[in-house]
Amino acid sequence: MRWHGTSESKEAGVKILIAATPLIGHLNPLIAIGSLLASRDDVVVTTDPAFAGKVEHAGLRFAPCDDFGSASYLEPDLPPGPERWTHEFERRFIAPMPAQAARLRALITHEAPDVVIAGSLFLGVLPLLLDTRPRPPIATVNVSVLFLDRPDGAPVGMGLPPARDAADRARYAPLKAGMDAAFVNPVRIQADRRLAELVLPPLPASLTQSIVCLPDVFLQPGVPDFEYDFSNLPETLRFVGLLPNHGAAVPLPAWWATRDPTKRVVLVTQGTLANADFGELVEPTLAALADRDDLLVVATTGGRPLASLKAPLPANARAATFLPFDAILPEIDLLVTNGGYGSVSQALAAGVPIVAAGLTEDKAEVAARIGWSGVGINLATNTPSVAVLREGIDRTLSDPSFARRAETMADAYAARDAAQAILTEINALAARPGLERV
Numbered sequence: 001m002r003w004h005g006t007s008e009s010k011e012a013g014v015k016i017l018i019a020a021t022p023l024i025g026h027l028n029p030l031i032a033i034g035s036l037l038a039s040r041d042d043v044v045v046t047t048d049p050a051f052a053g054k055v056e057h058a059g060l061r062f063a064p065c066d067d068f069g070s071a072s073y074l075e076p077d078l079p080p081g082p083e084r085w086t087h088e089f090e091r092r093f094i095a096p097m098p099a100q101a102a103r104l105r106a107l108i109t110h111e112a113p114d115v116v117i118a119g120s121l122f123l124g125v126l127p128l129l130l131d132t133r134p135r136p137p138i139a140t141v142n143v144s145v146l147f148l149d150r151p152d153g154a155p156v157g158m159g160l161p162p163a164r165d166a167a168d169r170a171r172y173a174p175l176k177a178g179m180d181a182a183f184v185n186p187v188r189i190q191a192d193r194r195l196a197e198l199v200l201p202p203l204p205a206s207l208t209q210s211i212v213c214l215p216d217v218f219l220q221p222g223v224p225d226f227e228y229d230f231s232n233l234p235e236t237l238r239f240v241g242l243l244p245n246h247g248a249a250v251p252l253p254a255w256w257a258t259r260d261p262t263k264r265v266v267l268v269t270q271g272t273l274a275n276a277d278f279g280e281l282v283e284p285t286l287a288a289l290a291d292r293d294d295l296l297v298v299a300t301t302g303g304r305p306l307a308s309l310k311a312p313l314p315a316n317a318r319a320a321t322f323l324p325f326d327a328i329l330p331e332i333d334l335l336v337t338n339g340g341y342g343s344v345s346q347a348l349a350a351g352v353p354i355v356a357a358g359l360t361e362d363k364a365e366v367a368a369r370i371g372w373s374g375v376g377i378n379l380a381t382n383t384p385s386v387a388v389l390r391e392g393i394d395r396t397l398s399d400p401s402f403a404r405r406a407e408t409m410a411d412a413y414a415a416r417d418a419a420q421a422i423l424t425e426i427n428a429l430a431a432r433p434g435l436e437r438v
Contacts, residue, residue: 013041014430017113019122022048024272026119026143032243034060065103082182089187097194100124114430129214130200137429140215144341144362147208151231155179159364161372223412241416242349250324263296264333271340272302285336288390290314339363351410353402355392357384374405
């Protein structure tokens with residue numbers, strides 16, 4: 001077995017094994033936590049070999065985990081909805097589960113970690129959590145909103161706000177039955193089938209519920225103010241606030257320093273995953289605001305070439321492949337996004353109101369919380385028109401209630417020290433005695 005980086009144990013601290021799904025929005029939070037812990041602990045990260053350089057650049061040791069399912073896990077003709085989600089979960093997350101579990105067992109034997117930290121969709125930890133064999137304590141880090149079973153009976157994934165009354169609950173019931181039949185039950189059956197192959201018991205609840213409830217600690221980046229009331233939250237769940245930013249430094253573009261300070265700034269992004277077609281959100285937003293001389297419109301392509309934008313930039317717009325959100329968000333007046341949880345969290349921590357338009361992956365649920373919490377507007381579509389975008393942006397910029405609510409959310413984030421919260425939880429797990437140790 002070939003290892004990358006240094007393998008010397010540190011005299012102080014503990015040994016940490018981090019397991020991450022190889023998607024940027026999933027990997028970055030785990031690298032941030034690894035970088036936080038690496039100042040005192042021996043940290044090794046396992047993920048797809050394609051990300052070895054990213055892990056090592058962060059100063060962390062790397063161990064390859066090759067089995068993450070098919071890279072082409074989405075059929076191009078599947079619209080957002082249960083069929084697409086079921087296909088995605090089976091190919092990307094469930095099918096690799098036994099191989100990932102075996103890799104984790106091998107790494108646990110080789111590294112003898114005190115704590116394992118896994119991303120919430122690195123499902124290879126589920127077999128370890130359901131097994132009776134000794135193991136290290138396991139913490140799971142969520143990469144999205146909470147996908148717990150709703151006390152109001154709303155279905156998972158559809159982006160429905162909390163029920164206001166009995167009529168809403170009655171309307172939600174058949175929708176939940178349909179979602180359970182099309183997505184929740186099929187993915188649970190698929191996961192249970194993989195677990196049975198390992199001679200392990202089935203999941204104790206739905207897959208999304210089990211992901212939250214089974215780990216020894218479930219770390220939720222974010223604040224309760226941005227989440228629904230789930231009544232009885234699991235005792236192991238911890239809201240930690242905004243994760244510290246330990247990513248690679250991205251320089252500010254030259255045009256940022258020379259911008260007109262009298263103009264308000266609108267930032268538009270489709271993130272780093274759902275950005276194959278900028279005609280869904282970035283380009284319509286540029287078109288919607290092209291005649292606004294009072295605004296500077298800033299677009300980021302999430303790593304794709306700027307030439308991927310099909311139309312020339314309007315005179316009031318600028319674009320960059322990547323932007324340092326932590327540096328620019330305090331000076332942004334509005335975020336237009338398809339609902340990536342990471343960028344939404346950063347915006348809220350900076351007190352920036354949001355216009356959201358996204359339905360793929362977890363984005364319908366993120367966008368629904370934006371509308372419900374009052375920090376912005378949920379357009380509830382994956383392909384908003386120019387007119388709809390113009391109206392939503394105008395409303396959000398002109399109504400001060402959105403900015404006030406976003407500032408209140410920023411105060412909630414500021415009240416939580418994520419670094420200290422994470423260190424406290426990892427220390428507590430590492431100190432657990434006896435039976436969980438390999």
